[in-house]
Amino acid sequence: MTTNHILTVENLSTRFQTPDGEVEAVNNVNFHIDPGETLGVVGESGSGKTQIFLSLMGLLAKNGTSTGSVRYKDKEILNLRSRDLNKIRGVSMSMIFQDPMTSLNPFLKISRQMTEVLVEHRGMSEADALKRAVAMLDRVGISGAAQRVHMYPHEFSGGMRQRVMIAMALLCDPEVLIADEPTTALDVTVQAQILDLLRDLQKDFNTATVMITHDLGVVAGLCDRVMVMYGGRVVETGTVRDIFYDSHHPYTEGLLKSMPRIDRANEDSMFAIPGQPPNLQNLPTGCAYQERCGYVMDRCCVERPLLKDFGDGRASACFREDGQ
Amino acid sequence: MTVMTAPDKRDNAPILSVRDLKVHFPIPGKGLFAKDRPLKAVDGVNFDLFPGETLGVVGESGCGKSTLGRAILQLIAPSGGQVAWLGKNIVGIPHRDMQPLRRDFQIIFQDPLACLNPRMTIGEIIAEPLVTHKPELGKDEIKTRVKRMMARVGLLPQMINRYPHEFSGGQCQRIGIARAMILEPKLIVCDEPVSALDVSIQAQIVNLLQELQREFDLSLIFISHDLSIVRHICHRIMVLYLGNVMELADRDSIYAAPRHPYTKALISAVPIPDPEIERNKERIVLTGDLPSPLSPPSGCVFRTRCPFAQEKCATDVPKIDRVSETQEVACHFHDNI
Numbered sequence: 001m002t003t004n005h006i007l008t009v010e011n012l013s014t015r016f017q018t019p020d021g022e023v024e025a026v027n028n029v030n031f032h033i034d035p036g037e038t039l040g041v042v043g044e045s046g047s048g049k050t051q052i053f054l055s056l057m058g059l060l061a062k063n064g065t066s067t068g069s070v071r072y073k074d075k076e077i078l079n080l081r082s083r084d085l086n087k088i089r090g091v092s093m094s095m096i097f098q099d100p101m102t103s104l105n106p107f108l109k110i111s112r113q114m115t116e117v118l119v120e121h122r123g124m125s126e127a128d129a130l131k132r133a134v135a136m137l138d139r140v141g142i143s144g145a146a147q148r149v150h151m152y153p154h155e156f157s158g159g160m161r162q163r164v165m166i167a168m169a170l171l172c173d174p175e176v177l178i179a180d181e182p183t184t185a186l187d188v189t190v191q192a193q194i195l196d197l198l199r200d201l202q203k204d205f206n207t208a209t210v211m212i213t214h215d216l217g218v219v220a221g222l223c224d225r226v227m228v229m230y231g232g233r234v235v236e237t238g239t240v241r242d243i244f245y246d247s248h249h250p251y252t253e254g255l256l257k258s259m260p261r262i263d264r265a266n267e268d269s270m271f272a273i274p275g276q277p278p279n280l281q282n283l284p285t286g287c288a289y290q291e292r293c294g295y296v297m298d299r300c301c302v303e304r305p306l307l308k309d310f311g312d313g314r315a316s317a318c319f320r321e322d323g324q
Numbered sequence: 325m326t327v328m329t330a331p332d333k334r335d336n337a338p339i340l341s342v343r344d345l346k347v348h349f350p351i352p353g354k355g356l357f358a359k360d361r362p363l364k365a366v367d368g369v370n371f372d373l374f375p376g377e378t379l380g381v382v383g384e385s386g387c388g389k390s391t392l393g394r395a396i397l398q399l400i401a402p403s404g405g406q407v408a409w410l411g412k413n414i415v416g417i418p419h420r421d422m423q424p425l426r427r428d429f430q431i432i433f434q435d436p437l438a439c440l441n442p443r444m445t446i447g448e449i450i451a452e453p454l455v456t457h458k459p460e461l462g463k464d465e466i467k468t469r470v471k472r473m474m475a476r477v478g479l480l481p482q483m484i485n486r487y488p489h490e491f492s493g494g495q496c497q498r499i500g501i502a503r504a505m506i507l508e509p510k511l512i513v514c515d516e517p518v519s520a521l522d523v524s525i526q527a528q529i530v531n532l533l534q535e536l537q538r539e540f541d542l543s544l545i546f547i548s549h550d551l552s553i554v555r556h557i558c559h560r561i562m563v564l565y566l567g568n569v570m571e572l573a574d575r576d577s578i579y580a581a582p583r584h585p586y587t588k589a590l591i592s593a594v595p596i597p598d599p600e601i602e603r604n605k606e607r608i609v610l611t612g613d614l615p616s617p618l619s620p621p622s623g624c625v626f627r628t629r630c631p632f633a634q635e636k637c638a639t640d641v642p643k644i645d646r647v648s649e650t651q652e653v654a655c656h657f658h659d660n661i
């Protein structure tokens with residue numbers, strides 16, 4: 001079967017061996033992404049949203065293993081040897097992390113960190129690589145790029161470092177850009193700048209983008225489709241309009257209602273989802289959301305609802321979809 | 325000096341009056357004999373806080389909001405100005421006189437796990453202020469009070485002998501709140517109390533703080549960078565930029581009609597979780613980053629990022645102007661923008 005999906009993930013599961021037993025961080029996740037599209041991946045900490053992408057980039061912690069299938073175009077890339085994976089990651093698929101300070105090497109000048117990938121993957125000369133690095137820094141809005149490329153990471157502000165990270169991720173014209181909470185550590189005014197930049201870059205380069213975030217406001221502004229994660233599983237998928245205006249899953253609904261909104265005068269108290277996010281080591285039988293759900297039925301506590309597909313990429317994992 | 329109050333709170337005398345509060349940190353100059361340079365973290369802040377009121381302090385990182393919170397509680401010694409607690413200045417008073425006052429004001433922090441001693445049980449953590457400030461209480465009485473407070477903040481009292489690492493972030497924040505509330509203080513400074521928590525837990529903690537406020541007639545200073553949360557919990561809001569107050573107004577005025585260009589930009593930059601609204605709203609995008617607080621711009625500190633800056637802004641420091649009963653703003657051109 002030929003599709004134009006640039007990335008296809010099927011039955012991806014990721015487990016970690018820990019001293020306290022096995023933890024299933026990602027459970028049977030399926031999705032795909034097309035060129036030029038932005039997929040939002042939403043969920044709380046521990047929902048598995050980051051681990052999916054660390055799995056497919058081959059960046060899992062040593063005690064983690066993944067099963068299933070991840071195809072970049074037609075090539076299977078899950079559990080590939082580092083040497084083979086390096087031909088794809090950082091080149092065709094790049095990832096931006098939440099904390100730009102910890103993902104840049106503090107000992108190396110930006111120039112060295114940026115040219116390395118070009119020399120390695122593109123076989124460019126140092127001089128050409130530097131030219132390209134400067135051009136890319138310029139593109140992401142760093143003024144005086146020709147001078148500042150020779151600075152160390154600590155000489156940049158948080159927003160500027162995140163721009164450096166984005167520039168670095170885009171050096172080899174990747175077809176897939178995975179952004180893991182790229183603006184969470186930044187101030188709102190800088191966040192707005194970075195989101196604008198990502199939007200522009202996507203228009204210019206037609207990059208497929210994955211936006212991993214807990215901020216539904218960011219999703220609303222940037223994403224085409226959304227995947228909601230809970231307890232290591234996908235609980236709902238749909239277009240951004242589906243999710244925001246016609247959510248099916250009680251968790252999505254709760255999440256939307258508990259977001260404080262700056263455009264609304266306040267009510268007496270905020271809606272809060274009761275309880276705590278689930279402990280992956282000790283998931284309940286049945287639906288992982290049962291303890292916090294307002295619609296819980298007897299069935300939810302014995303049987304796990306499967307992700308039910310409604311077509312057009314719309315799916316939800318809740319027994320309420322069965323018609324009662 | 326004009327300092328405003330929330331309309332329904334102003335009958336009472338303020339519980340806290342802050343006047344021209346300054347915190348300057350000396351930064352060693354470059355070179356052997358160079359003079360120290362002052363870093364003006366907080367530079368002349370004025371406000372009153374009334375019983376049962378929540379004042380939001382918002383601004384970007386490095387604007388001095390946490391320093392302000394700590395300087396009010398005398399956890400950092402202010403370099404100038406006054407903090408009057410129930411009418412009496414507490415800046416520079418001896419430790420001996422300060423100690424009894426401390427039971428009336430408490431602080432809760434951003435990282436709920438980092439601020440709990442990992443080697444103490446949560447019972448010991450919550451009891452510590454009681455042991456310090458009310459040594460006359462017996463062990464049983466302390467335990468009863470700790471358990472009662474645990475139940476009040478939504479922790480199971482039977483967890484009293486557990487250690488902080490056994491709790492999730494939201495529960496740790498409840499422990500921090502229980503510790504702050506155990507002496508039934510009159511004021512709590514909340515320094516980004518929900519920023520490290522998941523969305524679904526944030527609302528729980530905000531609701532808890534609001535319930536406690538109503539129950540104990542607490543005054544809160546709520547320091548946050550999240551303007552959506554602040555809209556929910558605060559009666560009045562102060563916007564800080566490089567240690568200076570840009571705007572101070574009651575909630576409805578500031579969100580409905582912000583007067584300072586910085587406030588406008590901040591509010592317009594907050595993403596709204598609604599695709600139609602978010603994609604079509606008008607935004608004021610600020611260029612650049614916060615200037616270094618070691619060499620703040622002359623005149624108005626915001627002028628280097630202000631889309632409306634004019635010549636006057638580089639030479640004259642704008643005075644705080646009272647534009648209505650409930651709103652004051654520090655901008656030369658607030659009438660024209």
